[in-house]
Amino acid sequence: MTTGNLRLKALQLTRHYQLLPEQHFQLIPPAPLNDPYLVSMNADVAQKLGLNPDLIDRQELAEFASGQRLFTGSDPLAMKYTGHQFGTYNPQLGDGRGLLLGEHLGPDGILRDLYLKGAGKTAYSRFGDGRAVLRSSIREYLASAAMAGLGIPTTEALCIIGSTDTVLRENFPEPCATLLRVTPCHIRFGHFEYLYHSRQHDDLNKLTHYVIERYYPTLSETDNPPLALIREVIHRSAGLVARWQAYGFVHGVMNTDNMSIIGETFDYGPFQFMDSYKADQVSNHSDHQGRYAFKKQPDAMLWNLYCLAQCFMPLVSDDAKTAQSLLEEELVHFTGIYQQEYLTLMRQRLGLESDQTSSDNTNPDKTAETDRQLIEDLWRLLEVQKTDITLFFRLLSETPVSEQQHKLAGICTYPAAFELWLKQYHQRMASGDLTEEKRLTNMQRVNPVYLLRNYMAQEAIELAHQGDMSRVNELLTLLQRPFEYHPKLPQYAGPAPEWSAGICLSCSS
Known part of the structure; x- marks a missing residue:
């Protein structure tokens, strides 16, 4: 990546979002944190903005990213949206603790939002205090770096800023923090829901055309741009959740106000990457019904x-029945898109050639069904054996076929239970044309050595609360390059400690 030459003072923001009608937002300055200090900065994100990380003054960044100073051209605003929370529509939503500072055009030609999370109360805070805490900020900061490292679409974060200020969370005082989130888009499904359910259809049309113009410009040339937009969002969302499922990621709060219109992982809360596979895994202790359990995420x-x-009903056609029919025709494709994306990802993780590249492609439908069954059988085995997901896939990607049964003994309680599965797996691999060396190389590019395990984030948080930020920065280095071994940090390549099973996550996480 080319290093930019910009300094913080020279960072110019635009007010692109303010092209929308005023009821979409509230203009409000941030409430600055006291005694701000830099916890961590992501140099990769800095370079995307055209900043030179080596020229960034730590205290200056702390002032800009804590609300004490504003970037040139910034006119902060809180966005209004609504959404369905755990299946129930809530009209009283919006940016209750974050502000869109403005947008910046990077050297790659991408217009990115700069969004300050933890910036204080807004008109949409309801009973909240408008603050973020160090704990949740560290989790989002590391999670977004981990996702980016894995190649999963995600928002990112330039930095975390700490403070001497505190707020109450679950009856305990915690240190405040801000997180400077960076992404091309902060528009959620809930932005559309707000305008539709409040019957502001003219503004709904304006929002739709704004999204098409900014994020999907080629769709403006189609016969029905709003319909083409929902088609694209369906495709991206299906691909996103397929990636979550392939890597064992549990979002935790899949409410519509946490869904991005460009198909990114958005609003990290009580998320987790599973250590051992559990289809019913729920990462949010507030989700008593298991609505967002891992296996239910595609649904x-x-x-x-x-x-x-x-x-989109009033946008795609003037006739309600026609509109409903057109939209249902698009939605019916979700499952097929998801299944194909998921199959492709899992084939990559297992080193299986696709139907098109296999030497035996006389019946690709049968091959796909065989592969799906092989994958399903593997997950079932991993769950019953309580086998570590990350260690298992990395072992497969580093071990020749002749040694895999033996090597399983090091990470599985009952390696003999995998004997039949391995036999079928090896038979399937034999139908391909790749050499073993090439197959293992390909697998190592998609099977990480490191994943953000809950215990890793928890240890980093506990040290940060004691004033030691070194663990946050260590983990950032690992997660940005998760497929490479880092010899100086070998402890993170192993399994999670037993005590980590007791980590409890909530929406305040």
């Missing part, structure tokens, strides 16, 4: 897309 995403598609 939850489809449900959210139905909520979004409803908002």
Whole structure:
């Protein structure tokens, strides 16, 4: 990546979002944190903005990213949206603790939002205090770096800023922090829901055309741009959740107000990457019904897309029946897109050639069904054996076929239980044309050595609360390059400690 030459003072922001009608937002300055200090900065994100990380003054960044100073051209605002929370529509939502500072055009030609999370109360805070805490900021900061490292679409963060200020969370005082989030888009499904359910259809049309112009400009040339937009969002959302499922990521709060219109992982809360596979895993202790359990995430995403598609009813056709029919025709494709994306990802993780590249492609449908069954059988085995997901896939990607049964003994309670599966797996690999060396190389590019385990984030948080930020920065280095071994930090390549199973996550996480 080319290093930019900009300094913080020279960073110019535009007010692109303010092209929308005023009821979309509230203009409000941030409430600055006291005694701000830099916890961590992501140099990769700095370079995307055209900044030179080596020229960034730590205290100056702390002032800009804590609300004490504003970037040139910034006119902060809180966005209004609504959404379905755990299946129930809530009209009283919006940016209650974050502000869109403005947008910046990077050297790559991408217009990115700069968003200050933890910036104080807004008109949409309801009973909240408008603050973020160090704990949740560290989790989002590391999670977004981990996702980017894995190649999963995500928002990112330039930095975390700490402070001597405190607020109460679950009856305990915690140190405040801000996080400077960076992404091309902060528009959620909930932005459309707000305008649709409040019957502001003219503004709904304006928002739709704004999204098409900024994020999907080629769609303006189609016969029905709003319909083409929902089609694209369905495709991206299906691909996103397929990646979550392939890497064992549990979002935790898949409410529609946490869904991005460009298909990114958005609003990290009580998320987790599973250590051992558990289909029913729930990462949010507030999700008593298991609505967003791991295995339900594809269905939850489809449900959210139905909520979004409803908002497009007055946009795709003047006739309600025609509009409903057109939208349902698009939504019905979600499952097929998801299944194909997921199959492709899992084939890559297992080193299986696709139907098109296999030497035996006389019946690709049968091959796909065989592969799906092989994958399903593997997950079932991993769950029953309580086998570490990350260690298992990395072992497969580093071990020749002749040694895999033996090597499983090092990470599995009962390696003999995998004997039949391995036999079928090896038979499937034999139908391909790749050499073993090439196959293992390809697998190592998609099977990480390091994943953000809950215990890793927890240890970093506990040290940060004691004033030691070194663990946050260590983990950032690992997670940005998760497929490479870091010899100086070998402890993170192993399994999670037993005590980590007791880590409890909530929406305040």
